[in-house]
Amino acid sequence: MKSLADLEAIRQKTINKVNLRNENEGDTRIVVGMATCGIAAGARPVMQAFVEEIQKRNLNGVYVSQTGCVGLCKFEPIVEVYLPGKEKVTYINMTAEKAAKVVNEHIVNGNVISEYTIGNLE
Amino acid sequence: MELVRSHVLVCGGTGCSSSHSEQIIEEFEAQIKKNGLDSEVKVVKTGCFGLCALGPVVIVYPEGSFYSMVQTEDVAEIVEQHLLKGRIVKRLLYKETIEEDNIKSLNEVDFYKKQKRVALRNCGVIDPENIDEYIAYDGYKALGKVLTEMTPEQVVETVKASGLRGRGGGGFPTGIKWAFAAAQPEGQKYVLCNADEGDPGAFMDRSILEGDPHSLIEAMAIAGYAIGANQGYVYVRAEYPIAVHRLQVAINQAKEYGLLGDNIFESGFSFDLELRLGAGAFVCGEETALMTSIEGHRGEPRPRPPFPAVKGLWGVPTILNNVETYANIPVIFLNGVEEFTSIGTEKSKGTKVFALGGKINNTGLVEVPMGTTLREVVYEIGGGIPNGKSFKAAQTGGPSGGCIPASLIDTPIDYDSLIAIGSMMGSGGLIVMDEDTCMVDIAKFFLEFTVDESCGKCVPCRIGTRRLLEILERITSGKGTLEDIDQLEELCLSVKSSALCGLGQTAPNPILSTLKYFRDEYVEHVVDKKCRAGVCKALLSYKIVADKCKGCSLCARNCPVNAITGEIKNPYTIDQDKCIKCGVCMNNCKFGAIVKE
Numbered sequence: 001m002k003s004l005a006d007l008e009a010i011r012q013k014t015i016n017k018v019n020l021r022n023e024n025e026g027d028t029r030i031v032v033g034m035a036t037c038g039i040a041a042g043a044r045p046v047m048q049a050f051v052e053e054i055q056k057r058n059l060n061g062v063y064v065s066q067t068g069c070v071g072l073c074k075f076e077p078i079v080e081v082y083l084p085g086k087e088k089v090t091y092i093n094m095t096a097e098k099a100a101k102v103v104n105e106h107i108v109n110g111n112v113i114s115e116y117t118i119g120n121l122e
Numbered sequence: 123m124e125l126v127r128s129h130v131l132v133c134g135g136t137g138c139s140s141s142h143s144e145q146i147i148e149e150f151e152a153q154i155k156k157n158g159l160d161s162e163v164k165v166v167k168t169g170c171f172g173l174c175a176l177g178p179v180v181i182v183y184p185e186g187s188f189y190s191m192v193q194t195e196d197v198a199e200i201v202e203q204h205l206l207k208g209r210i211v212k213r214l215l216y217k218e219t220i221e222e223d224n225i226k227s228l229n230e231v232d233f234y235k236k237q238k239r240v241a242l243r244n245c246g247v248i249d250p251e252n253i254d255e256y257i258a259y260d261g262y263k264a265l266g267k268v269l270t271e272m273t274p275e276q277v278v279e280t281v282k283a284s285g286l287r288g289r290g291g292g293g294f295p296t297g298i299k300w301a302f303a304a305a306q307p308e309g310q311k312y313v314l315c316n317a318d319e320g321d322p323g324a325f326m327d328r329s330i331l332e333g334d335p336h337s338l339i340e341a342m343a344i345a346g347y348a349i350g351a352n353q354g355y356v357y358v359r360a361e362y363p364i365a366v367h368r369l370q371v372a373i374n375q376a377k378e379y380g381l382l383g384d385n386i387f388e389s390g391f392s393f394d395l396e397l398r399l400g401a402g403a404f405v406c407g408e409e410t411a412l413m414t415s416i417e418g419h420r421g422e423p424r425p426r427p428p429f430p431a432v433k434g435l436w437g438v439p440t441i442l443n444n445v446e447t448y449a450n451i452p453v454i455f456l457n458g459v460e461e462f463t464s465i466g467t468e469k470s471k472g473t474k475v476f477a478l479g480g481k482i483n484n485t486g487l488v489e490v491p492m493g494t495t496l497r498e499v500v501y502e503i504g505g506g507i508p509n510g511k512s513f514k515a516a517q518t519g520g521p522s523g524g525c526i527p528a529s530l531i532d533t534p535i536d537y538d539s540l541i542a543i544g545s546m547m548g549s550g551g552l553i554v555m556d557e558d559t560c561m562v563d564i565a566k567f568f569l570e571f572t573v574d575e576s577c578g579k580c581v582p583c584r585i586g587t588r589r590l591l592e593i594l595e596r597i598t599s600g601k602g603t604l605e606d607i608d609q610l611e612e613l614c615l616s617v618k619s620s621a622l623c624g625l626g627q628t629a630p631n632p633i634l635s636t637l638k639y640f641r642d643e644y645v646e647h648v649v650d651k652k653c654r655a656g657v658c659k660a661l662l663s664y665k666i667v668a669d670k671c672k673g674c675s676l677c678a679r680n681c682p683v684n685a686i687t688g689e690i691k692n693p694y695t696i697d698q699d700k701c702i703k704c705g706v707c708m709n710n711c712k713f714g715a716i717v718k719e
Contacts, residue, residue: 001380002388004266007257014258020129021183021247029184034208051127051162063184064127066208 016055020063026084028062028107033078035069041076042095049096050079053103062107075118081106090118128163128205130154131181133246135170135332136325136364137486138177142194143167146178149194153201163205169333171246173233175485176216181228181246188228190216233484236503238465240473241289241449242489245333250368253375256336262381264455265340268347269389277348278304284454284462285471290316290407290444291519291548292624293470293537299441302431303349306439311351313342314435314442316412317358317365320404321520322571324551326475327445329487331358331365334449335372339382339395341451346393349441353394357412360399370397404521404575408623409442411577422579423623444549446475466492470536478504480553481511493534496526500554511556515639519548521568521575522628524635525561544635546628560657561640562647566594568632576625583626586617590633599660602648611637652719659703662718668693670715677707677716 001007032038032047050064070078075092081102082088089112091102098116105111114120132138132147150165171179176190180200187210189200196214203209212220218231228234239245248255256262268277282297303311315338319327331338342354358366373395376382384392398416405411406421413435415421434440450472454462463471470492476499479485483505490499496516500506507513515525518535524545526533533539537547555564569591578584593610596602614630614637621627637644646652653661666677666686671693678686678694685701688694696707708716 004263004270004387007262007266010254010257011260011263014254017126018129018248018255018258020126021131032208034206036207039207047127048162065184068207068209 016058016060019060026061028084029082030062030064030107031067031080031082032064033068033070033076033080034066037069037073038076038078041073043077045096046077046079046094046099049099050103053100054107057103057108059103059107072118078118083107083110091116092118126162126164127184129183130163130165130205131168131183131246132165133169133171133177133179134167134250134364135174135245135329136362137170137174138179139364141177143178145194146180146192146197149197150180150201153198154205157201157206159201159205166249167251168248169245169250170242170329170487172237172242172329172487172489173216173484174487175483185210186228187225188216188219188231189214232505233486233488233503236494236498237489238473238491239489240453240462240465241330241446241475242333242487243453244337245329245487248334250333250335251371253336253372253379256334260456261336261452262340264452265343265381266387267455268344269387269391274304274348274350277344280454280459281348281451283459285466285469286447286450286454286462287470287537288444289446289450289474289549291522291546293547296443296447299431299443300345300348302429303351303439303441306349306432308350310353310436310438311349312435312438312440313345313349313351313354314413314416314440315342315354315356315358315445315448316407316409316442317356317362317445318400318402318407318412319359319362319445319549320402320407320575321522321549321551322568323477323479323553324520324549325477326487326550328362328365330445330449330475331362331369335365335369336376337449337452338369338445339372339376341448342395343382343386343393344451344455345441345443345448347391349439351441352392353396355396355398355416355435357398357400357406357416359402361402366397366399373397403577404571405577405623405625408625411623412442413440420577422577423625425622446550467534467536469538474535474547474550476550476552478552478554480517481507481556481559482554483508490535492536495532495534497531499535499552500531504554507554507556511558513554514557514559515555515561517545517553517555517564517632518551519546519628519631520551521571522546522624522631523548523551524631525555525564525639527639529639544631544638546631558655558657560598560653560655561636561643562594562598562653563655563657565633565636566591566598569594569629572625572629576629580620580622580626582617582620583622583629586613586621587626587629589613590617590630594633597644597647598653598658600647600651600658604645604648607637607641607644607648656718662703663698664696664701664703664705664708664716664718666694666696667715667717670713672713672715674712676710676712680706680710682706 077094079091079094180189180192219226278300286296287293400406406415408423411421411423430440473489475489515527573587576583673691685697
């Protein structure tokens, strides 16, 4: 290591790996339903797609977490997105492809993809 | 890039390691693999979280779930439920984090709420054996800043302005110490770290070494730049195998990255660091003895002056600071003097780490701003005294410190307030005592320790502490007189004023402070031949209350010396001449008919 820039490069490289351990108010949380019903409907690839996409885009302060059954088993895999200061958005019948889109449109650009949400049913 | 969505942090400090956290880590890795989660969940061995009483401790992120007292059998459940299905295993959560079915953030728990972690900032957060994680948390940034933007004089001035005082116990201003050494003519100088933590019940430095070794390395390099030294030594006790190992790993990593060695950050400044292992003599925590030991001689102190800043290791200017003092240094340069001085009191800046032990619910490691009261530490952070007993006193400063009685529980903890009441900050051991503790016995315990640890070089310490102990033994065995108490006090004062080094000069403190606040207990031992706490065996007697005794003979059958006799269905009696006061009879009696007084 020769310079402060080298040090900063290592910091940047590692920070996303450890950021997970800080609890910040302004974090975005993506919660995937991972009860038996969710797993059976294919929640794992969905969750993996989220993680992969977040890392591909090097997003800071976005975490993927899991939860149990919310009671709407027929709409699994269900994913809830909590953006700081915004209402929770619930996506249903998710797939890995849809997950990538949600990251792109919703998390990065802030546009909820209404056609995937539970509200679109009515 | 690896796909990691969850981190499982397992405490790898000495406390949790001794309750098998190593096996827990292995089990986590095995279970995670079994469930096919090994690409997305990472297990990290960290330093101490502080709540040692509840170890082994496991934290799962991003949820921040705090699992306490985890057993290897529980691991499969955590992996299958929490990591695979996202169901937090409430049964294993630290109970303080659950409130009416809601799970609170760890920072909201009483134990952590009042704490301010500066020296312990990375303990329990990073993997101490991974330099990249330290760098991610702004590690080595302070060193970079110091080497590229500041002159050595500015570094010394900054430390001076921060008001940082030695955390090893003495409380000497760190900046002034550095200035002395920096003012010496150029040439070979040394930077030393005192990691020879020897007080009974103290483990602050060990936890920093185990949890955040790089902060020490960084700070010592900064110190080297400030005073113009190119070599440092960490004197660490060999009884701290985990700390020694992690420190060595950290030094190797820093060398590999060029953060130790020649021409660091191309500034022209070179600094190297080595470990020196101590054999664990208490006196080697004294600065001159420590240096004598590093030089390869028997660890014995020498008179000061000359002070180490002028003539230290191998006769050249040397600075010696404690681990916790160094751990504060990078923070001062990163966040600025102003932020550091905003914590604490007027004359004691920053925070202090305490190893909380004794009769307290939350045994462990706490870091609080200077000026926090003892009451807050004992009742709010420490969770109070177990079994509904009442607080009698707290002992700070180990064998060199003194007792703070219940009447002074609202004393703010800082260097000057503690000295004013006859105790001292010490390195940070804080032992809480309840009504079952005999103050004379406590003084005797610490004197036994100093008698053992006295190096024998000077007469006041070698013979004086021995005589002090003999008087205490007379008092606790019921053979003391009132003259003994006066003599004890007089001898204390002469040892204090005439011993060669800090060990001897402070050895009488436990006696002096207990005499000051608990003299009536000494008098009681001498005059009434009574120990109110029921600790001093020679002053105790076990008696059978005739009204309550049903004559079942259980006590007589259990007595190892056949001191209890009687007839079935009639009250039994204890022969006091035969009784060895082991207490077996009282523990076994079904009717509470045996009392000790």
